[in-house]
Amino acid sequence: xxxxxxxxxxxxxxxxxxxxxxxxxxxxxxxxxxxxxxxxxxxxxxxxxxxxxxxxxxxxxxxxxxxxxxxxxxxxxxxxxxxxxxxxxxxxxxxxxxxxxxxxxxxxxxxxxxxxxxxxxxxxxxxxxxxxxxxxxxxxxxxxxxxxxxxxxxxxxxxxxxxxxxxxxxxxxxxxxxxxxxxxxxxxxxxxxxxxxxxxxxxxxxxxxxxxxxxxxxxxxxxxxxxxxxxxxxxxxxxxxxxxxxxxxxxxxxxxxxxxxxxxxxxxxxxxxxxxxxxxxxxxxxxxxxxxxxxxxxxxxxxxxxxxxxxxxxxxxxxxxxxxxxxxxxxxxxxxxxxxxxxxxxxxxxxxxxxxxxxxxxxxxxxxxxxxxxxxxxxxxxxxxxxxxxxxxxxxxxxxxxxxxxxxxxxxxxxxxxxxxxxxxxxxxxxxxxxxxxxxxxxxxxxxxxxxxxxxxxxxxxxxxxxxxxxxxxxxxxxxxxxxxxxx
Amino acid sequence: xxxxxxxxxxxxxxxxxxxxxxxxxxxxxxxxxxxxxxxxxxxxxxxxxx
Numbered sequence: 180x181x182x183x184x185x186x187x188x189x190x191x192x193x194x195x196x197x198x199x200x201x202x203x204x205x206x207x208x209x210x211x212x213x214x215x216x217x218x219x220x221x222x223x224x225x226x227x228x229x230x231x232x233x234x235x236x237x238x239x240x241x242x243x244x245x246x247x248x249x250x251x252x253x254x255x256x257x258x259x260x261x262x263x264x265x266x267x268x269x270x271x272x273x274x275x276x277x278x279x280x281x282x283x284x285x286x287x288x289x290x291x292x293x294x295x296x297x298x299x300x301x302x303x304x305x306x307x308x309x310x311x312x313x314x315x316x317x318x319x320x321x322x323x324x325x326x327x328x329x330x331x332x333x334x335x336x337x338x339x340x341x342x343x344x345x346x347x348x349x350x351x352x353x354x355x356x357x358x359x360x361x362x363x364x365x366x367x368x369x370x371x372x373x374x375x376x377x378x379x380x381x382x383x384x385x386x387x388x389x390x391x392x393x394x395x396x397x398x399x400x401x402x403x404x405x406x407x408x409x410x411x412x413x414x415x416x417x418x419x420x421x422x423x424x425x426x427x428x429x430x431x432x433x434x435x436x437x438x439x440x441x442x443x444x445x446x447x448x449x450x451x452x453x454x455x456x457x458x459x460x461x462x463x464x465x466x467x468x469x470x471x472x473x474x475x476x477x478x479x480x481x482x483x484x485x486x487x488x489x490x491x492x493x494x495x496x497x498x499x500x501x502x503x504x505x506x507x508x509x510x511x512x513x514x515x516x517x518x519x520x521x522x523x524x525x526x527x528x529x530x531x532x533x534x535x536x537x538x539x540x541x542x543x544x545x546x547x548x549x550x551x552x553x554x555x556x557x558x559x560x561x562x563x564x565x566x567x568x569x570x571x572x573x574x575x576x577x578x579x580x581x582x583x584x585x586x587x588x589x590x591x592x593x594x595x596x597x598x599x600x601x602x603x604x605x606x607x608x609x610x611x612x613x614x615x616x617x618x619x620x621x622x623x624x625x626x627x628x629x630x631x632x633x634x635x636x637x638x639x640x641x642x643x644x645x646x647x648x649x650x651x652x653x654x655x656x657x658x659x660x661x662x663x664x665x666x667x
Numbered sequence: 668x669x670x671x672x673x674x675x676x677x678x679x680x681x682x683x684x685x686x687x688x689x690x691x692x693x694x695x696x697x698x699x700x701x702x703x704x705x706x707x708x709x710x711x712x713x714x715x716x717x
Contacts, residue, residue, distance in 0.1 A: 225694035232691075253668075367695065374688035381681055391674040406668045453690065460683035467677065 180331035181495065189499065190326070190342060193506050194349035200368060201353025201361040201514070208360050212540035213662055215358030216522035217285055218440045226367055227441050227450030230515075232457050233366035234433045235263060236373060237314070237512035238321040238505055240465045241485045247420070248469025249481035251413040251623060252405030256466030258417020260459040265421055266428035267455035269584075273429075274438040274447045276587055280653055281660035285526045287435045287583070292527075293659035294586050294651070295594030302601050306579050307430040307523060310572040314431075315516045315551070317569055319343045319559030322509050328486055329502060343559040346509060351552040354514045355545045359436055359522075362514040369511040374461075376504035379497070380489060381464055387492035388475055398474030405470050415623040422630045423570070426577030429584060432519035521548040567616070570626075574612055578604030578633040582641045590651050596644025600637045608633025 209215050222230065247255040277284060284290055291303040326342035327333065353361045388394050398406060407413075428434065441447035465485065472484035477491050489501050525544040579601035586592045611629035615622050 223698060225691065225698045228694065229691055232687075370691055371688070371695070374684055374691065378681055378684050378688070381677075381684075385677065391677050392670050395670040395673045406673070408668070453687070457684075457687040460680045460687070464680040464684060467680065 181329050181498065183330040183332060186326060186330050186502070187341065187345075189502065190345050190506065193503055194346050194510065197365055197369070197507075197510050198349040198352045201365045202356050204364045205353075205357030205361045209356075209358050209541070211538070212525055212544050214360070215541055215544050216518065216525055217436060218359045218363065219283075220440070220442050221360070222363060222437070222440045222446065222450075223442055224446050224449055226363055227437070227446050228453045228457075229370040230363045230366040230437055231267065231434075231450050231454035232461075233370045233373070233511035234431075234437070234515045235267065235428075235454065235458050236370075236461060236508055237318050238325070238509045239317065240462055240508065241468075241505065242321065242482050244462050244466030245469030245472065245484040246481045247416060248405070248466040249473045249478045249484050250469075251416045252402075252407065252410055252470060254408055254410055254413030255416040255420070256463050256470065258414070259420055259466050260461075260463035262417065262421030262424045263462045264455040264459045266425045266434075267451045267458060269425060269429070270434055270438075271448050271451040271455070273584060273587070274434070274441075274451065275444040277435065277438050278444060278447070280587060280656045282657060283662045284439060284656075284660045285436070286432050286523050287430060288432075288523050289526045289660055290435075290587070290656070291583060293656050294653075295597050297594070298598040299582070299586070299594045299601070302579055302598050303430065303583060304523070304527070306572075306575050306601075307432055308520065310427055310430050310576050311432060311516050311520050311523075312551070312555070313568050313572045315513060315520070315555045316558040318509050318513050318516070319347055319555050320562060322346045322505065323559050323562060324483075325486065325502070325505050328483060329490070329498065339562045340556075340560040343556050346506065346513070347552050347556040347559070350510050350513045350517065351549060354517045354552075355548045358544070359440060359518050362433075362518050363437075363440065365514060366511050369507040372507040373504060373511070374457075376500055376507070377461060377464065380493075380501050380504065381467075383493050383497050384468065384471065384488055388471065394471055394474060398470060400474075401476060402470075402473040405473055412621075412623040415627040419623065419627040419630045422577050422634050423573040423626075426580040426630075426634065427573045428576075429580040430576050431516075432523055433515035436519060436522055517548050517552055520551050521545075570612070574608050574630060574633055575605050577630050578602075578608060578637045581634065581638045585641050585645070587653070589645050590653055591645040591647060591649070592641060593644065593647065593649060593651070596647075597641065600640035600644060603640050604633040604637030607636045 244256060244259045247259050281290055288300060288304050288307055292300040323339035323343040327339065353365065385391060385394060404410060438447060441450060468485040468488055472478040472488045477487040478484045489498060521544050524547045525540060528543065582597035582600045586597055608629040611625050614620055615625035615629065
């Protein structure tokens with residue numbers, strides 16, 4: 180255990196440092212709301228690559244893949260890695276498409292309003308905001324729980340406030356000040372911290388546990404099923420998680436902002452390609468902590484298997500370095516989510532009839548960022564289990580993803596058809612999702628059924644609704660979607 | 668699965684993460700170097716001196 184005061188001081192120094200860098204490096208660069216949420220055509224290849232990696236990697240990689248490893252073994256860990264890379268590969272095609280269709284675009288909700296009208300826009304708005312806000316609250320909850328775990332404090336209400344508040348306010352400080360530019364700049368530094376520290380934690384744990392051969396023997400003795408590549412529950416989990424992550428990321432506004440912030444289509448594609456290549460080993464490596472924890476009997480609480488292993492095997496100075504990794508992971512995702520959510524509201528205000536000057540729109544964006552951060556801090560302070568809510572968000576995203584994407588390629592899909600296909604997918608997937616919550620349920624099979632049916636139903640109905648004669652001219656999107664302050 | 672394949676898998680994962688880190692580091696340093704050179708040229712350009 181680490182002295183809570185030392186840990187608090189360390190938190191203050193690290194998050195303060197990131198906030199200072201974010202503010203100093205973006206000083207005087209944000210003049211209006213357009214700068215704040217888009218930073219159009221400003222990111223070169225190195226920045227794009229780093230920011231895409233940082234946006235995918237949240238603190239979740241230290242919790243969920245390891246938990247999947249404990250329960251479902253190697254196939255689930257590999258599936259988690261592939262599933263995390265798929266959205267980036269999808270985006271390598273979708274991003275340039277979005278840029279060509281609407282060169283002055285900002286957000287997925289804005290595109291859905293222009294492409295489909297109010298019906299599908301309502302679905303996309305709900306799904307995006309719900310998913311991103313749950314993600315935000317989950318990241319802050321993760322830091323509060325990690326802090327308490329390392330300091331040996333029971334994870335209850337008052338003790339969770341301070342770490343969540345510190346990290347939340349520091350991220351808010353540079354995100355509210357520098358907008359997307361600050362998020363991107365700090366992403367770059369955070370990735371250069373995250374990658375080596377993840378490698379150091381991995382090597383440190385393996386060496387501390389006696390090396391790979393000893394670990395292999397421990398796993399084959401205590402949990403041999405976890406190393407079987409043909410384990411059916413593991414394969415089911417891998418497919419379900421790939422659908423869930425891909426669907427959810429389609430509605431993560433942080434990516435759509437970065438499509439437009441990239442300097443060119445080539446930069447966007449290469450940045451996403453490298454990030455996809457980077458994400459697979461990072462997630463799979465994090466998942467291996469779960470299998471190793473199960474092998475050496477350190478997985479009593481599977482969701483914190485990573486930390487159990489780290490605390491049991493590493494010296495204190497290395498544990499503190501791992502804490503820096505956690506903070507960098509959380510801040511890199513949280514700033515992207517905060518600015519992404521703010522951009523949805525900021526883009527939609529003028530489009531839905533609100534008349535604000537450019538300056539007031541920037542002020543509005545900053546106030547929205549503040550309110551969202553405060554709401555997330557309050558939720559995180561209670562330490563709720565956000566996992567189920569996260570999965571609900573993933574399910575609704577999995578059902579709405581295909582209609583949204585297909586509408587950017589097909590001229591025959593109407594707004595009502597897209598909305599009906601999305602909602603039908605959600606309705607079909609829900610009963611199996613509810614069954615999976617029962618104690619002793621076959622979780623992997625039921626989640627696969629739930630997410631698989633939600634996705635397949637929405638795909639089938641989308642294709643059926645695209646058989647009509649009515650056509651929508653996709654060329655109109657470039658005219659309908661304009662820069663902020665140039666509304667039609 | 669044998670111990671050898673398990674070890675190779677762990678090494679491959681680690682090597683990939685390290686490779687990505689080196690790649691990001693190299694493109695970052697190259698970009699910063701280019702920026703620095705461009706800024707230097709700008710400072711020393713005749714139009715600036717005038």
